[in-house]
Amino acid sequence: MNYEMVVGLEVHAELNTDSKIYCNCKNSFGREVNSQVCPICMGYPGTLPTLNEKVVEYAIKMGHALGCRINPICKQDRKHYFYPDLPKAYQISQAEVPLCAEGKLDILVGGEVKTIGITRIHIEEDAGKLLHDESFAGSLVDLNRCGVPLIEIVSEPDIRSSADAKAYLETIKSILQYLDISDCKMQEGSIRCDVNVSVRPVGATEYGTRCEMKNVNSFSAAVRGIEYEYARQIEVLEAGGVVVQETRRWDDAKGVSVPMRSKENAQDYRYFPEPDLLTIVVDEGKIAELKDSMPELPNVKLQRYVLELGIPQKEANSIVDSIEKSKLFDECINLGGVTPKSVCNWITSDISKYMNETGKSIAETSINAKRLISLISVIEKGEISNAAGKIVFETMLAEDKDPAAIIEEKGLSQNSDASALEGLAREVILANEKSVTDYKNGKTNALGFLVGQCMKASKGKANPGMMRDIVTKLLSE
Amino acid sequence: MRYGYRTSEYENLADLYEKSRSEGFGDEVKRRIMLGTFVLSSGYYDAYYMKAKLFQKRIAAEFDNAFNEVDVIVTPTVPSTAFKSGYNLADPVKIYATDICTVTINIAGLPALSVPCGKDNGLPIGMQLIGKKFDEQTLLNTAFAYENIVGGFGEIPEV
Secondary structure, eight states: OOEEEEEEEEEEEEOOOSBOSSSSOBOOSSOSTTOSOOTTTTTOTTOOOOOOHHHHHHHHHHHHHTTOEEOSEEOOEEEEOOOTTOTTSEEEEOOSSOSEEEEEEEEEETTEEEEEEEEEEEEEEOOOEEEEETTEEEEEEEOTTTTOEEEEEEEOSOBOSHHHHHHHHHHHHHHHHHTTSOOOOGGGTSEEEEEEEEEEETTOOSOOOOEEEEEEOSHHHHHHHHHHHHHHHHHHHHTTOOOOOEEEEEETTTTEEEEEEEGGGOOOOOOEEOTTSOOEEOOHHHHHHHHHTOOOOHHHHHHIIIIITOOOHHHHHHHHTOHHHHHHHHHHHHHOSSOHHHHHHHIIIIIHHHHHHHOOOGGGSSOOHHHHHHHHHHHHTTSSOHHHHHHHHHHHHHSOOOHHHHHHHHTOOOBOOHHHHHHHHHHHHHHTHHHHHHHHTTOTHHHHHHHHHHHHHTTTOBOHHHHHHHHHHHHTO | OOSSOOOSOOSSHHHHHHHHHHHHSOHHHHHHHHHHHHHHSTTTIIIIIIHHHHHHHHHHHHHHHHTTTOSEEEEESSSSSOOOTTOOOSOHHHHHHTTHHHHHHHHHTOOEEEEEEEEETTEEEEEEEEEOTTOHHHHHHHHHHHHHHTTOOOOOOOO
8 A cells, every 4th residue: 555645844934023022031042041131031920022024024924935814803812721930821822813824835846836735824922941951950030032033934745755845945945044034043943844644545545644753853853854754654554453643752873753742742732822912904005115125035046046047056056145145146137148158157166165265245345247247258159268267266356347348357368369360370280280190080189289389389379169170170171 | 930939849740830839828819810711711712701791891881871960960879888807708799799889880990989977886887989081180179179168078087
C-alpha cells in the first residue's frame, strides 16, 4: 500500500519592531537577563497592555504578501496555561478572528510551481525563556523575551513532501526578510516551526489522524522530522494499529519523535476576549496603503527569473536571496541590451566573490547597473576579451570610472575586425611555412603556435577566439 | 513566585503550582478562580460566559435608555445597613447577593459613588449615585449639592 504524507506547518516569526507588542520595552535580542523588562511584560498585578500599532502593520504586510484577506475588525484573546516563562499565566493571542485569513503561497520546487494554502496569520506575544545551568538544580527564568511580538503563520495541510516543506519554509523566510519585518535568525529563535503530519493511502480523500511535532529547530530538522513521522505512522498502520492524535517532541540528535501529551491531557486554553485591549479596527485606506507599499516579492522574482528569463534555479535563488543583488539584477534587465544569463553570471560570480571577500556591498563601489551593462555589452560584442573584462571590473571596484574610459586608458580594446585579422593571419601563415606543413601533416599543436604568433603580431589585441577560427579556416583552404 | 507565598516542599512544577496556590489562596479567591475557570472551560463557554456577555450588553443598553430621561440614578449602595462584625460568611451566594447594587454598575460600565444618607437603629445607610458613562463631573456635583443640603456627612458612627 502506498501512502502519501499530508503536512501542515505553523511558523512563528518574531517581528523586528523597536518596542515589544504591549509595552515600551526595547525589542532586542541577547541582552543581560531580565534587563529588557517592565511591570507590564512581567505581568505584575495592576498593569495594562497597550497594542503597538507597528505590529499590526507588519502583520498586514505579511498578509498581503501571502494573498490573504485582511480582517479590518479583529480582536485579541487570552490563551491560558501555566508555565514559569509565562508570567501572566496567559498569552495574549488571537483565537477565532485573526488579522489575516485565507491566503496562498506559490513555491518553486524543481522548476515547478506549487500552491500552498495559508489558513491564517495572527499576532501574539512571545513568552520568556528558561535557562538551565549545571550549578543550579532547576531552571532559571529570563523574561526578556516576554512581550516580543510574534506573527503565527498557519498553512493549510497542502504540503506533500519534506522537500516541499523545506521550500515553503525558505520562501516564508525570504519574504519576511524582503519585507524587513523579521530578521529570521533560527539560531536566535526569531523564527520557529511546528510541524503537523498525517498519512493516508494514495488517492484517498479523507485525512488521516495527525500528530503535531514541536522542538523542530531548523529547516533541515523539519525535513528529518517529517520523514521520521511519515515512516512511523505508516509502520503503526501497517501493523494494524491506529495513529494516536497527540503532540510529540522531535529529538534531532536521536532522530526520533516522542509523545509529549496525549489527547486526554490536551490543554484547554479557555480562550476569551482580552478585556484590557480595544477591538483592532484598521481602516480600508490603511490596508490599501500597506498593499501599495509592497516590493516585488522574492518568490515572484524567483519564478520570473527561472520561468521567464531562463536563469537556472540555483543561480536564481542566490540572486533572490540578496535584496541588493536582485535589485542590481532587475536594474540591469530593465536597461536591457545583454543576455540575462550574462548578467546572472557576473552577479553570481565576480560580484558575489567581491561581496563575500570584503563583506562590503556593491553600493560602496562605483559599479552600478549602467556600468555593468556597458561592460557586459562590450564583451558580448567582442570589443574586449573576457580577460580584459575582468580587469575593467576590478578597476571599477576601486575607481569611479566608466568601462569605456578604463578600456581606453588601459588600451584593452581588442580587434574583432574579421578582415584585419584575416590579413594578419595570412601574413603569419606566409612567414611560417614549416608550421603550416606540420599542421597539414597532422601536428595539431602547430595551430596553437600559429595562433600564438598572430596574437603576438597583434600585440595581444586580436580577439583570440576569432583569431583561432580564422587561422583554422585559412589553413583548410 | 514573585508575590507572596511559595510552598516549601514540592516534587515537580505542577506540584509547586498546586501546593502554593492551595495553601496560599483564601477561600473567596479559590471560589472565584474555580467559577472563572469553569465558565471558560471547553463545552461551557457558550452556555455561561457568552450568555453572560450578551446579558451584559442588555443591562448596559437598559441603563443607556434610562439615562435618556434622567441624569443620575439613585439606589441603596447595599440592600441592608452595615454588617455586624463577625457576620456569617458561610453562605457565599447570600454574600454575593448583597453586591447586587454595586456589581450592576461594574457590569454596565458606569461611574458611581456612595454617600452616607442617614441611619437605621444607629447603623449607617449608604446611597449610591449612578451617572452616565464618563460623566463623573455630574456625579460629583450631585453628591456635593447633597452634602451641602444635608449640612455635611457628620461624625463617623461608633463601631
